[in-house]
Amino acid sequence: MMDLSLLDITFYATAAVIIVCSILAVTTGRIVRSATYLLFVLFGTGVIYSMLGYTYLGAVQLMVYAGGIVVLYIFSILLTRSSQTMRYRIGRGRLAAVLAATATGAVLVIFLLASQHFALVAIPQGVELPAREIGHAMIGSDKYQYVLPFEIVSVLLVACMIGAILIARRHK
Numbered sequence: 001m002m003d004l005s006l007l008d009i010t011f012y013a014t015a016a017v018i019i020v021c022s023i024l025a026v027t028t029g030r031i032v033r034s035a036t037y038l039l040f041v042l043f044g045t046g047v048i049y050s051m052l053g054y055t056y057l058g059a060v061q062l063m064v065y066a067g068g069i070v071v072l073y074i075f076s077i078l079l080t081r082s083s084q085t086m087r088y089r090i091g092r093g094r095l096a097a098v099l100a101a102t103a104t105g106a107v108l109v110i111f112l113l114a115s116q117h118f119a120l121v122a123i124p125q126g127v128e129l130p131a132r133e134i135g136h137a138m139i140g141s142d143k144y145q146y147v148l149p150f151e152i153v154s155v156l157l158v159a160c161m162i163g164a165i166l167i168a169r170r171h172k
Helices: 006-027 031-051 055-079 092-115 131-139 147-169
Strands: none
Touching: 006 031, 031 055, 055 131, 055 147
């Protein structure tokens, strides 16, 4: 029999919630429900950060993404007076393209995980990293530093916001 600790059970439960809510966020027909499922996904991600000992990133995840961005999505959707439904017919050609792109992405991720040796950094459980070290890692542009991905994510979030507004205003 497998020995499961409370941490393991919490991780598996959180991972299951993230997976289910991710699928529901992209398959539901209502925009507000989709944003709510996204909120649960972002909360779950914050929980996993906290479980890994990254309490600073967990707090940022909860405050900035789960708190700010999702509220912004919901208000932009509600303020544009959309029909709040996303019932679109998808043709067989587009569905085949989506499935092919998904399969290609999955193969690429599996290939990269199998062939590359990513940096494994072990942080002892319960040890808090100083904010100064996190700041230097975030603003640096060397290997394993995050200024470029951070800027790309910020541009992606702006594009998502514009897309949400355009989708909400489409049926005027």
